[in-house]
Amino acid sequence: MTINDRYLAHGPRVGIRHFTAADREEFTALARQSAELHRPWLFPPAEDAAYDAYLHRLQEPEREGFLICDLADGRIAGYLTVNNIVYGAFCCGAIGYGAFAHAAGRGLMSEGLRLVLHHAFGQMGLHRLEVNVQPANERSIALVKRAGFRLEGFSPDFLFVDGAWRDHERWAITAEMAAGEGV
Template identity: 40%
Template sequence: MSPILLNRVARTDAADLVAANRASRSHHLPWVDSFTDQAGFDQWFGRCLTGPNVGLVARERTSGAVVGVVNLNEIVGGVFQSAYLGYYGMVEFSRTGLMTEALRAAIGIAFGELGLHRLEANIQPGNHASIALVRRLGFTKEGFSPRYLRIGGEWRDHERWALLADGEPEART
């Protein structure tokens, strides 16, 4: 049995997520600019309900504490069948392996329930922990995108990592 529970975000997650993000703020920067108030949660939650996005909340099975957040963004069907994978973990669970489990479960949702063919993760080159995480899950580095995403008010370079549904089967077990 997995040590985490991964579920689609619900309104009832708001208080726990805001508190966990606040406690982990310095851990997240400069890699991700996570919401730290109810308005930020509402904005993210709204995008998960109305846009081509799926927001997932990972919780530790035994305590129910928030381990992290996983996003499947800009989901495109048709001949593309792809999405962008975004994620961040909470400082309390850093280097415990629980985000690996959360991403493994999210990959299962993406390639199973959603029927996607490809996931792409864009990671800042200095984020060694995140790069190690996607490597463990079988992602392949495909390239480099200068000034790719605006995070914390600055355009930041990113490496492009991808995983295909028909490649690296250990990522989906």
């Protein structure tokens, strides 16, 4: 199997591919090991049943999930999902993502995000992607800024996270903006 057979797209250091049932053990182990990094921002599936339910939801037509894998060793470095996909005049989706602790701070998520943007604006035919980030999540905001997203607004009590309704900043990028960023 070549690198082009394994990944939907790849850059110099990472490749992106879809989630599979075979990824359950590695993904859940990495989620447990990365809990301190993720809290209080996100809660990826850390147990088998939760992963299976997550994988099932990713099969819905309004969702698409990507694993971001380190090409050096094939390990999962992080993940990104495109949710609430709407076509027609809207052609938009909302993304969520997370890095795993062993890959954090190495630029792998930046490279993976750019690959997913290229895929979403190309093969998926989307025009716009949005991300909602809690204002204190500086790493996440830095990631979307590096990718060329623009801040579009503030949504009080937007998402129920970690037991409470949390404020979020709304960031977005269009296909035209991404093309200007070289995506």
